[in-house]
Amino acid sequence: xxxxxxxxxxxxxxxxxxxxxxxxxxxxxxxxxxxxxxxxxxxxxxxxxxxxxxxxxxxxxxxxxxxxxxxxxxxxxxxxxxxxxxxxxxxxxxxxxxxxxxxxxxxxxxxxxxxxx
Amino acid sequence: xxxxxxxxxxxxxxxxxxxxxxxxxxxxxxxxxxxxxxxxxxxxxxxxxxxxxxxxxxxxxxxxxxxxxxxxxxxxxxxxxxxxxxxxxxxxxxxxxxxxxxxxxxxxxxxxxxxxxxxxxxxxxxxxxxxxxxxxxxxxxxxxxxxxxxxxxxxxxxxxxxxxxxxxxxxxxxxxxxxxxxxxxxxxxxxxxxxxxxxxxxxxxxxxxxxxxxxxxxxxxxxxxxxxxxxxxxxxxxxxxxxxxxxxxxx
Numbered sequence: 001x002x003x004x005x006x007x008x009x010x011x012x013x014x015x016x017x018x019x020x021x022x023x024x025x026x027x028x029x030x031x032x033x034x035x036x037x038x039x040x041x042x043x044x045x046x047x048x049x050x051x052x053x054x055x056x057x058x059x060x061x062x063x064x065x066x067x068x069x070x071x072x073x074x075x076x077x078x079x080x081x082x083x084x085x086x087x088x089x090x091x092x093x094x095x096x097x098x099x100x101x102x103x104x105x106x107x108x109x110x111x112x113x114x115x116x117x
Numbered sequence: 118x119x120x121x122x123x124x125x126x127x128x129x130x131x132x133x134x135x136x137x138x139x140x141x142x143x144x145x146x147x148x149x150x151x152x153x154x155x156x157x158x159x160x161x162x163x164x165x166x167x168x169x170x171x172x173x174x175x176x177x178x179x180x181x182x183x184x185x186x187x188x189x190x191x192x193x194x195x196x197x198x199x200x201x202x203x204x205x206x207x208x209x210x211x212x213x214x215x216x217x218x219x220x221x222x223x224x225x226x227x228x229x230x231x232x233x234x235x236x237x238x239x240x241x242x243x244x245x246x247x248x249x250x251x252x253x254x255x256x257x258x259x260x261x262x263x264x265x266x267x268x269x270x271x272x273x274x275x276x277x278x279x280x281x282x283x284x285x286x287x288x289x290x291x292x293x294x295x296x297x298x299x300x301x302x303x304x305x306x307x308x309x310x311x312x313x314x315x316x317x318x319x320x321x322x323x324x325x326x327x328x329x330x331x332x333x334x335x336x337x338x339x340x341x342x343x344x345x346x347x348x349x350x351x352x353x354x355x356x357x358x359x360x361x362x363x364x365x366x367x368x
Contacts, residue, residue: 020191029198032209056147056244069240092193096228099227100177104182
């Protein structure tokens, strides 16, 4: 079905795309605007920002010990956000790929395992 | 035991964080929405995700899988980049429409879901209880509403023309952001967090501007894919018409 050439071109596209994403997450993220964004701004203006839970469930997960929002803990400030961007981009790439692998039929060439008991 | 690099540490720092959290475009934190609103948005999101899982199984081939990874990675990275909006505010890409245009509504939905799961679980961006609402507002409005609006406009201008793709994705991207902001305002109002009229005016007011950024980033990405690999679109342009717009090299 897919020739070697098209497979190579697809791989090139995937690597280029992932490369662009990583460049954005690592090198552009420190320059992101620090202003409050849409909902943030509205919650401050309309005085309901204090309703955000301090002890949100996500803070009880182990990740909270590693990342404080988009910043890796325990490293200098300059690299905290780029490193978080790197990890997050790769994690998202892996998760979406994994979901696709599980869902899309024919993506496992060996066995066509269905969920039938 | 993180080493804190500034003068104030501990409690005052966390209070300060609460006042100035830089990342939250439309990401609703835990605590803004009431239980009924959380439940309904979870149910709607899970239902649409289930349908998407089903349709994706039937519709896509395995070459789509790496694209899903790339698309998710790009949207995650782009969401980190807040662009300034006049008036001391910022916004960032949501990407739902972009995912829909590239991958179609089904795989697009799965990609957006992956992005919001990582943001919420790993980076505390958007509450976990509000994940259903965030997936719906920022993802599914774009992957379904945005996609079908894009499809209608593209069909009207010309399926195989770049102009059809560009105008369709620009309009759909902008509309999906404004609609997402409106939905968010409604959810906040129904939850009793803030009066509807005020929330609607404020949310839509800002996101009318933020949506322009969304449209620009979406269009640039669509043009890039059109020039490099138009065959990768969910509904690719028909071949014979694309020869003129396919340079030999990518810049």
